[in-house]
Amino acid sequence: MTERLILSLDAMGGDQAPHVVVAGIELALRLHPGVHYLLYGDEAQLGPLLECSRDVAAVCTVRHTAERVSNDDKPSQVLRQGRKTSMWLAIQAVKDGEASGVISAGNTGALMAMAKILLRTLPGISRPAIATVLPSRQGDVVMLDLGANSDCDAQNLVEFAIMGEVFARTVLGLARPSIGLLNIGAEDMKGNEAVRTASALLRASPLPIRFHGFVEGDDIGAGTVDVVVTDGFTGNVALKTVEGTARLYAGFLRDAFHGSFLARLGYFLARPALTRVKNRTDPRRYNGAMFLGLNGVCVKSHGGTDDVGFANAIGVAASLVTRGFNDRIKDEFATLQFGAPSSAAVASHR
């Protein structure tokens, strides 16, 4: 690794690639300066885009490949036949130490499969998880897993809890983040075997984590805890239910404001305030799902995002690298394994 932050990009991943990728870098020049990019993709498409923006070209190295992963490709298929794709090569750059993190807006299943094979999980972690940040009444909330693992046992959930806690501490900068296990009631007897056992394990953990106990679906938006831990099936459904409900209410409001002349005038007067609500909950602000638990930073951008969203995903990857997220994770799991926390882990809990 070099002193300068280098990120590798799957320039061909996403609905509007490579255009949005290059436009995202352009925005990131200002928002997240000092990053150099390895752009994996089709030179014939990338060349003209970079010619239009000398500033972007100055921070990019194009690495040509004609192959790409499509959204219909199955993970098993790309693992066998996709080793020359822009996605594979971009991850390979992290494995080889050429880049500190990789970002792709491509096929999520393929990205996770390739990242697991190439980067492997960190010591002590059996399965990586997908995490994201969501808005709540109390500020940002981290939720994981969001779909990497449909079936999870108690040990998986405990690992997710530790990773989520470290993320909230190192990247969100919270001193003592609280952790909640997503369940269908607050009482001990509620839920399935996995959440009940995970709760017992977290209460008995030698790590000084602040375990709140069980939380329910409405606690996500209420911001009852800083980190919401769940299996990938429930987490994926919950995340998409948040998105769908937000769209439903936005639609109802749009209908209402178009309903009469007075309502339209009311909207006009309240517009600056309503725009703040829109910005506060803008999905692009929360773009960039993190694959946590791997030997290397890997961020998945939404396939349909625009330049603002992609620039945000770049920011997420840059934060994970510069805050040393993976080193902290290693410290935590070393503590669990050997009993005595390393000095770094102790310091970070002060």
Added chain:
Amino acid sequence: MTERLILSLDAMGGDQAPHVVVAGIELALRLHPGVHYLLYGDEAQLGPLLECSRDVAAVCTVRHTAERVSNDDKPSQVLRQGRKTSMWLAIQAVKDGEASGVISAGNTGALMAMAKILLRTLPGISRPAIATVLPSRQGDVVMLDLGANSDCDAQNLVEFAIMGEVFARTVLGLARPSIGLLNIGAEDMKGNEAVRTASALLRASPLPIRFHGFVEGDDIGAGTVDVVVTDGFTGNVALKTVEGTARLYAGFLRDAFHGSFLARLGYFLARPALTRVKNRTDPRRYNGAMFLGLNGVCVKSHGGTDDVGFANAIGVAASLVTRGFNDRIKDEFATLQFGAPSSAAVASHR
């Protein structure tokens, strides 16, 4: 059973019982006329309330009991010691044929446990499910299970799908409701074993149901299908996530409209339109979770609801009874078991 519709009420269930129960009946006099109520609860508390409203007293028969189920009681405990509670006796009235349906705003776990023991499941159904109606862009959507069964196998999900379909047809009045299985992606390989097998079973079903395939969390609000089928763990989290997200956005909007003089003025002008949005998504309009699959109608009102919400729960129970929901369910499962649909089931699918 008599010609007149009789409902039994657990008058002591809920945060503000029995006051809200009596106030709910008063509202229901106009909204759902022609119902007689068996009120199970403390005569000393109910008497004075009924004296204040002769109209309500005229449609009620009070059946005294001093015992009630509290919110902290465990299901196992009330099954042993709760046979004189207002909740138990109200369900018993349905079992004995004195009432056609029961409504309680009390402890959900206790209500489900008692209802299962007293009413038993309908022939062909292994487990009852909790269902509710939610708003969507395309009108009302039914979702089940919402927490009766944390772990579900494929057969359970298929039974829920059939019950949800019959509900949408008989109670919501949809001619050919579409059914979706909640999953974390639309592709066949996605999700866990239970949803994949349930999908195959539904595609091969001899019943003429309109199975859409898998849906995701955002399809609930989009109204992609009329019936969303899922296990009780995921369904409970999804339902509460809908509620929590709605509250989060309502809170953000409140903040925005209080933010400046212009925003307040804008709110004032748009208020009639915004009130329509509020009414359209009013949780009280959707109060009344149905326990489907039992030999008798059982509706759970939210514990914290007011008279409007309780009156709505009465309406839900009345609809299930008058539309003959349970008879239709029996027809469907008889078709499955014996191959040939009964004339009622065929007619209902035209």
